[in-house]
Amino acid sequence: MKKYGMIYVTVLLVLSAGCSILGMRAQKGVQGSLAQPVTGKVTVSYTLTRISGRASNQYAVWIEDDAGRFVRTLFVTDYMARRQGWKVRQQSLSTWVKVADVKNTVQEEINAVSSATPQSGKLSAVWDLKDAAGKAVVAGVYVYRIEGSLQWENTVLWTGKIRVGSARETSQATVSYFPEGADKLGKTLISDVSAVYEPAP
Helix, strand or coil: CHHHHHHHHHHHHHHHHHHHHHHHHHHHHHHCCCCCCCEEEEEEEEECCCCCCCCCCCCEEEEECCCCCEEEEEEEEECCCCCCHHHHHCCCHHHHHHHHHHHHHHHHHCCCCEEECCCCCCEEEEECCCCCCCCCEEEEEEEEEEEEECCCCCEEEEEEEEEEEEEEEEEECEEEEEEEECHHCCCEEEEEEEEEEEECC
């Protein structure tokens, strides 16, 4: 009886040790897979061609993660932001308003990234790889977007993806127009959209 008791205790000790080792390995695996915050910057470049006439020239530049979750607004025109034009002209920048949840965003946060519509030319918006709360994001693929108001409900939306966290990378965006036929207006506003990720030195 004593012999079987010793065997039973030995088996329990072996099982316990095995579970501890497996637990340590699992924990190490989880920790090893945790993504680290990244440093550096992403520069989104584009050409702005201002449009004459009302209900135009408004645009926003923002970042989402690869799953489509909002990360941060980099720039939005003053009329749509500080002057809350999104409440009056609801057909303008409707994608940005929805994704950025502007209705529930503190006004000061929107004001901080807004200014008057610039003059035509080559422009850029820089993302310091932080979210709207000022927290550094982790390595991975992110989406940059620029939405522009061409005329009333007619809009242009540029979308591109870029990977951050390792080597320098460049990206070219693609364009969509809404509603169908908006591209036939002959108004560009935003064109030649690209992005560059540069890791910190």
